[in-house]
Amino acid sequence: xxxxxxxxxxxxxxxxxxxxxxxxxxxxxxxxxxxxxxxxxxxxxxxxxxxxxxxxxxxxxxxxxxxxxxxxxxxxxxxxxxxxxxxxxxxxxxxxxxxxxxxxxxxxxxxxxxxxxxxxxxxxxxxxxxxxxxxxxxxxxxxxxxxxxxxxxxxxxxxxxxxxxxxxxxxxxxxxxxxxxxxxxxxxxxxxxxxxxxxxxxxxxxxxxxxxxxxxxxxxxxxxxxxxxxxxxxxxxxxxxxxxxxxxxxxxxxxxxxxxxxxxxxxxxxxxxxxxxxxxxxxxxxxxxxxxxxxxxxxxxxxxxxxxxxxxxxxxxxxxxxxxxxxxxxxxxxxxxxxxxxxxxxxxxxxxxxxxxxxxxxxxxxxxxxxxxxxxxxxxxxxxxxxxxxxxxxxxxxxxxxxxxxxxxxxxxxxxxxxxxxxxxxxxxxxxxxxxx
Ligand SMILES: *Cc1c(COP(=O)(O)O)cnc(C)c1O
Numbered sequence: 001x002x003x004x005x006x007x008x009x010x011x012x013x014x015x016x017x018x019x020x021x022x023x024x025x026x027x028x029x030x031x032x033x034x035x036x037x038x039x040x041x042x043x044x045x046x047x048x049x050x051x052x053x054x055x056x057x058x059x060x061x062x063x064x065x066x067x068x069x070x071x072x073x074x075x076x077x078x079x080x081x082x083x084x085x086x087x088x089x090x091x092x093x094x095x096x097x098x099x100x101x102x103x104x105x106x107x108x109x110x111x112x113x114x115x116x117x118x119x120x121x122x123x124x125x126x127x128x129x130x131x132x133x134x135x136x137x138x139x140x141x142x143x144x145x146x147x148x149x150x151x152x153x154x155x156x157x158x159x160x161x162x163x164x165x166x167x168x169x170x171x172x173x174x175x176x177x178x179x180x181x182x183x184x185x186x187x188x189x190x191x192x193x194x195x196x197x198x199x200x201x202x203x204x205x206x207x208x209x210x211x212x213x214x215x216x217x218x219x220x221x222x223x224x225x226x227x228x229x230x231x232x233x234x235x236x237x238x239x240x241x242x243x244x245x246x247x248x249x250x251x252x253x254x255x256x257x258x259x260x261x262x263x264x265x266x267x268x269x270x271x272x273x274x275x276x277x278x279x280x281x282x283x284x285x286x287x288x289x290x291x292x293x294x295x296x297x298x299x300x301x302x303x304x305x306x307x308x309x310x311x312x313x314x315x316x317x318x319x320x321x322x323x324x325x326x327x328x329x330x331x332x333x334x335x336x337x338x339x340x341x342x343x344x345x346x347x348x349x350x351x352x353x354x355x356x357x358x359x360x361x362x363x364x365x366x367x368x369x370x371x372x373x374x375x376x377x378x379x380x381x382x383x384x385x386x387x388x389x390x391x392x393x394x395x396x397x398x399x400x401x402x403x404x405x406x407x408x409x410x411x412x413x414x415x416x417x418x419x420x421x422x423x424x425x426x427x428x429x430x431x432x433x434x435x436x437x
Contacts (some may be wrong), residue, residue, distance in 0.1 A: 004248065008074040011044050015070060024070070025250075027213075027220040031136065035068045037061075041091070044070070045078050056094035064096050064307060065149035068140045072216040075245060085243040085275045089139055096140065096307040105146060107304040109344030118155045118163040122346050124408055125174050129163050131155060131194055132181035137216035139240075141272055141311045143303040143340075164197050167204065174205040184213040186219050188228050208236040210268070214254040215239060216244050223256035232262040237316035238266040238297060243276050244284040252292055259293040266297035269335065271318050272311045273302075279324035287323070288335040301350070304342050315339070315350065323352045328369025385416045387419040 002010070012019040023029045035041050038057050042048050049057065068090045075086040088402065106112070110120045110128070121141045138148050155163075161319040167173050176198055183191060198204050209229075213220040235256055241247060259265055267289050269276065276282060286296045299321070302312045311399055318337050327332045338347040356372065357364040363375045390397050407415040413423065424431060 002391050004074065007076075008071075010046075010075050010264075011070050014044050025219045027136075027217055027222070030069045030071055030217055030219060033070050034393050035070070035073055036066055038066075041066075041068070041073075044073060045076065045081075047078060047081065051216075060092040060094050060096050064092060064140075064145060065138060066092055067135070068203050069136050069217050071250065072137050073219070075248065076153055083274070085245060089141065089242060089248060089272070090137060092140060093310060095310040096145075098309055099306050100309040102304055102421050103306045103309060104304045104342060105306060108143065108340050109341045111345050116162045116166045118159045119166050121166075121173075122344060124406075125172055126177060127167060127175075128171050128177050128179055129167070129168075131160055131178050131191075132183050132185050134180070134185040135182045135216075136213055136220065139212070141270055141302065141308055143308075145307050160194060163202075164194070167198070168201045171203045174203055175208065176204055176206075177208045177210060179210040182211050183209050184211045184215060184225070186403075188225055192228050192231075193310040195229075195235070199232055206236060207232060207235050208238060210238045210240070212240040214251050214258070215241050218248075218250040218254035221257050223257070226257045226261045226263075229258075229263060233262060236264050236266065238268055239245075239294065240268050240270075241285060241289060241294075242269050242272060244281065244288050247285075247288045247292065255292045255294060265294040267294045267335070268298045268300060269296065270300045270302055270311075271313055271321070273313045275311070277313045277317050277321075279321045282321050283325060283329060283333075286335070287329070290330065290333045295332055298347070299335040299337045299338070303340055317370075318350060319352055323368070324352075326352070388417045 008024065012024050016023070035044060037055055038049065038061070072086065072090055076084050076090070077086075078084075081087050112366050113120050113122045115121055118130045120130070122128070133147060135142075135148070142148055167176060178194070183194075186194075195207060198207055229237075239255075241251075255265060269282070269285065271277060276285070283300075289296055300316065301315060301318055302308055304312075322334070322337050337350045339350060340347050354365055354367075355363060356366055361377050361379070363377065364372065365375060366372045384393065384395060386393070390399050406412075407418055409423065412418050
């Protein structure tokens with residue numbers, strides 16, 4: 001089997017016989033030579049698909065285009081290509097054209113929860129801000145697959161300005177998550193402009209950027225980019241590693257630059273059938289991430305987007321993975337396993353059950369080994385009832401730096417100060433009958 005370095009050299013020389021290492025490491029060179037068709041893919045990897053296969057692949061590309069950076073391409077191990085986790089994430093499968101009856105066009109209702117183009121406002125205090133529709137590599141498992149390569153959706157300066165105005169006009173938004181597409185595909189100066197505008201809004205406390213460039217185009221993390229980013233602290237970056245094989249010397253270097261600039265790093269992994277649906281692979285991935293100062297943040301159950309059916313696992317597989325992580329390894333190496341609610345309810349955490357029973361004064365718990373234990377609740381606990389009058393409360397919340405939000409949802413039912421007694425779905429037969437009366 002060829003080494004990664006040898007594979008890089010072979011690919012680079014096929015693209016351009018005079019190539020030098022500084023070309024390869026130039027992110028713009030990588031983008032310019034991204035593989036966008038089957039013939040180039042075959043040529044660069046020295047493989048050939050059957051004519052029948054090629055036909056099926058071409059019709060897949062008409063709906064869901066292909067784009068792979070030479071760097072990410074060089075991670076593919078051709079010897080067992082059909083089981084290769086890099087290949088499966090990057091290369092189209094005719095299975096993408098199978099629309100199952102459970103698939104949804106916009107499963108997370110991102111378009112419905114969008115007050116202005118480019119913004120998804122789902123939670124009380126934070127928004128998702130789509131500032132780019134371009135990615136370095138088109139992930140086959142993209143939840144926004146419907147928009148990939150669609151030029152109509154590229155947000156221009158006017159759209160971004162509308163988003164900025166929305167955030168500026170909404171004092172509850174304290175956390176802005178830049179996404180896309182990939183924000184790091186924007187030119188430094190343009191991203192600098194967006195970050196400067198966001199920083200000038202007093203109620204925006206933190207900015208986060210979601211990017212896959214450290215995985216598929218690590219050379220994008222240049223000193224210039226990092227210097228620019230570090231002007232806008234507190235800034236967090238979330239990456240998207242799905243398999244330990246994606247952690248290479250180049251991606252490590254990119255992560256080091258970001259971490260050295262004081263940027264806290266998180267990672268979101270998508271659970272994908274045939275790619276990483278194995279707790280040993282996951283554990284290896286999360287260990288490698290924390291060794292590179294990246295905190296595993298979310299493990300996503302694969303969404304119901306059209307074209308992803310073949311990537312979906314059972315939820316049981318995800319719980320099995322969590323069971324094999326919690327207690328077995330460092331707490332900070334364990335991400336939160338979530339299902340992003342179809343229809344737009346947001347992320348819902350899923351855990352094995354650790355609390356197995358309780359009485360008025362005892363809680364019965366089990367640990368990762370199967371030890372069953374009881375925790376005695378305090379006899380003398382005096383709860384602090386909250387009427388939201390912090391001035392009169394013995395606990396010392398200083399209101400100056402603690403903006404007040406209304407309680408929402410289940411927290412509203414738990415609240416001591418709200419009158420709400422129940423939350424009733426608007427579409428029950430009982431409720432519909434009431435509106436007829
Ligand atoms: C994931 C997401 C966020 C951020 O959620 P966190 O749990 O705070 O990371 C915000 N808005 C939308 C629409 C999201 O999907």
